[in-house]
């Protein structure tokens with residue numbers, strides 16, 4: 001008797017960027033980039049300095065618009081439906097963005113109100129987020145009294161308060177000590193397990209190994225897209241770092 005076949009269910013992407021191009025003063029930064037992130041998927045955007053990662057994230061987060069191409073979040077095109085699109089997006093920026101004079105609670109409340117969460121939900125969501133990220137006893141401390149690792153936890157908690165389905169993190173572990181870095185990475189893995197789609201930008205090859213897929217950007221072009229093992233296999237013996245350096249060998253970073 002033949003085994004029954006269960007076709008793999010492939011969900012619609014939470015993020016779909018198609019043929020995205022952007023130039024600064026006529027100098028191309030992105031040359032027609034395609035990238036997709038699905039529910040429960042961690043996609044690592046890997047690229048050396050100047051590859052175009054921040055530019056792509058600025059376009060995805062709606063800070064400015066591409067010269068060409070389209071970006072949709074949960075099926076909402078950023079040009080025609082930016083409000084419903086951004087409602088499904090959580091972002092942790094590379095640069096710290098907490099107001100250090102405000103308490104942790106006030107930082108979280110400000111974000112909740114920006115997203116128009118009903119008053120009766122704000123308190124319970126903040127309490128639940130604080131519990132999840134081990135911040136309950138720091139809620140009333142000014143953000144400036146927190147360690148770098150705890151500040152990043154607050155930024156992650158804040159990015160999730162409005163319950164987005166897609167999370168974008170830009171070099172989120174830069175400057176953290178190894179324990180804090182591990183802490184943030186383990187939160188990311190549990191968010192993935194809970195079905196969140198995550199786009200993780202880094203130039204650290206060891207972080208890329210935890211991705212379901214790696215997209216390598218170099219000089220504004222996608223030069224690789226596939227599983228970490230596939231990328232590693234491009235070097236002999238298989239090694240992610242060497243394969244990445246070879247792919248991006250024409251840049252200063254590779255030198």
Ligand SMILES: Nc1ncnc2c1ncn2[C@@H]1O[C@H](COP(=O)(O)OP(=O)(O)OP(=O)(O)O)[C@@H](O)[C@H]1O
Pocket residue numbers: 024028029047048049050051052053054055056203
């Ligand atoms: N505001 C800007 N004005 C002019 N050129 C810019 C601007 N922002 C980025 N660029 C240029 O666009 C290209 C891509 O830069 P981008 O910052 O997106 O790369 P990146 O991969 O994020 O680099 P890094 O890892 O160094 O942050 C680079 O050549 C950069 O010099």
